[in-house]
Amino acid sequence: MNFDYIYKFHKVTDHSKKALLNRKIWLSTQESLNDPFEGVTKTIYPTDRTDLITKCVNYMTEMLCDEENLEKSHAQNIVLQRYLENPDGFLEIVLEQAKKEHNSAIEHTRNLGIYSTSADIPNDERSHIANMIMWSLYADGFKGFCIKYNAKELYRSLRELNSEDKFSYTKVNYVTQPYEVDLFSLVHKDNIAYLKALQFKHEQWEHECECRILSTSAGLKEISQNSIEAIYFGDKISEQNEIGLIEIMQQSFPNTPIFRVKLDSQSYGIRVGEKI
Template sequence: MSYRNNTSWLEEYEELMFGPSHSEQTMSQAADIKYQYMPNMFFKYRSCSKNAFEALEQDFLFSSQPSKFNDIFEGAIEIVSEKAERNIYQKVYNSLKSTNRFLADRPTHSYHDLLENIAISFGGSYQDIKQNHPLFPLMETLGIEAKRRFNDTISSIQNNARNMYNICCFCATNDSETMWAYYADSHEGFCIGYDIKSLNNNLTHLTFPVLYKDHCTLQIDDIDHVDSSVCMHMLTEKSLAWRHEKEWRTFFPPNPPNHKESMPTAKAVYLGARILPESEECLKEICNRKQIRIYKMVPIISEYKLIAIPL
């Protein structure tokens, strides 16, 4: 079945892979479903550059840290459960207490609790001290600092999770006008086709579909247990605004940005409709030497469609 026309399988896949009852068995079932619907070819859109030509010739791609990606919501995660908030606020209060010894040992479940605990350490309630007390400015400063630390804790959780893996991004189609425009230098670049599915190895197993949503669905209960499964879920969920990319992602161990990852030799290369003659000749030379099929994209004006013509 075609990935382009059938996406309902993604709901079953997501439930088995990341649902609240996921296990090794359900994840194995999810992998079987994913493999069934995985495209036979994955496509990487490139601008023409020395690095891009070298990567094609030497069979590698650069992986990146997700925190460097251009989506501001990349790796979105929502802290909504009371358990998670209590956990964070207790950590924030303990952190404040470690540098402000006068603060009492007290359970802290919310921002209100935190302010009350600071006030009690000053000898009154928050409302009393707020009305007229010489120590109120200090209490207010501690409250502001607590809120900053709360937000920093959430940001730290997200950043750590975002950088648990390096990622290479692929598209399921080679004829996306927007992808050619954005990632292949307005059709002056090229597109590489990789056969990852038939390898049926680690590269295949660690390549996952992106799940497009109209709101963030990833919510966590325990900030101390943001494991690799949670991170993988975070990094394969994106806003509907990106669904035109039909993206799949291959996960690699964490490394510095722009890390070289070994890839199979490309099965095909597609030249952009506006590719410059010198770039076309360079790519033809590489493809002929490596016995890679080469095509050129041709716009069909009457249908607003790009088709690949063999060269």
Template sequence: MEGENMCWKNGFFDALFPIDERVISVPYCLKEPSKRGEYLDVLIPNRKKTNVELAFKILEKNIPNRVYKYRTFSEFSLTNFRNDTLWATNPANFNDPFDSISIEKDISLKELDDILRTATEQMTIDDKSNGVYKGIYDTYKSIVSPEEQEKLEALFKIFSQVLTERTQYTFKVACLSETNTSVLMWSHYSNDHKGFCIEYNGQEIYNSDLIKKRFFPVKYISENERQIPISALALDYPGLYSVLCKTNVWSYEKEWRICFGMEENLESSNIQLPKSTGVYIGAKMPSEHRKAIIDIAKTKNIPIYQEVLHFSSRSISFERIM
């Protein structure tokens, strides 16, 4: 089963993100300005190109019937459950510090300057007080000298950090899983089995108006696999490859991601999903929390399942209770 899964995923990624070694060596300044790739067509005849139609044809045949969201018990998660919403955020906020990192080589100073200028103009107050953008913002805004050399020196100091981490901040991502039986995920994301897990129809998510063609599988790669410059991939989907690749240590999550580029101006970070199709209550959930989940599920008229721990086999299963 896992082999078949990898086979179609490889086909999907090869079609949407064709890696051509000849393209990697071309300076970024000759690739980025040409959104349709005219420069590359001249420089590298017969280069590998994105086949969007094939990629989505493969994807649409392999959307999982059911996907799951593990939740801790809180007012926020209850609201999401009640309203069928899912929070999307920058991958920089995820628990994997290497999530969605990208690299790029040979960006001109003017292009770097444009990146920084755009980033600082679009940042909110919260953005400016957190993470890499605080360093970018403080450094960039402090450059007031008219002398160009001083500005260039400051830009070079943050050059590497910006190029490595910028895709962590240029996407909003919501995460789901193909499985609801992962003991690790119940432990990590559902508060040691005291939380719950919501079930959704994967096909309905993929075909919903807001999410259409923004629902993708995660590709798990070797820890030693080199970083691919985003512009060596698909100019149609810059940066998305980095957002969809995680190292093999995370493969147990069997993750799918809903991805929005920052340029899409997502109205709310709470993404509207189709109605949930079931809910699973953690084996250690306190009785008062359990009642709250059951009450919401009843109003939604969806099946309710109870997690069962099997100590002899160190596994879990579920029993339908309503």
């Protein structure tokens, strides 16, 4: 993990409290995230028949090399012979195969687990704790809480305590066009072009400074007691929720400091108050 700290903003719900109590985090599926363009890709098709022929021949050649362990020159001769025997039929079959792999790859990304966090704001000496938009959108208008993670420890513990899953992480890039994937790019089974689509969101989401942790499955994942560096309560949190969260932290993360985030009218911003 290339970040020192990452942040997760929460509403106070039964689910968020239970996860904290059990030292777990919830990784969502792509479809349950709030961006309607999540994982959207722009598929690049051949521009003309010559391009289609070239890509279909190369696609089948690579497939034969992978599946039958053939030398490339030998595989290419076999493919060209198949094309010459029935050009239109060959192109139709290969095009359908490429589309099938395309749809399979999209379906695969939909089943991945995604934990969306925020990294510190670039070129800003303040912590991401000062991001009032995140507090407003994801922490119930300052009535929720924010977890500050030790990023390296969180990532280490996820991999160690959830051995049935594989994990990776990525910083989200903010763009104005969807990520492009060539229809014929998935001949190699280890191609991760579609996973890269999860690294991009529209620039209107730029305030999130998002860092994502990805897993081969969604759901609850165990984390270590040392994963949480600090926890911050919004200035408008109810007394009942505050008391309940303090009790949970004392039980599951007893060494983790707790702070209250204050709205500062003088600076028109956010400041961290005294430790609770």
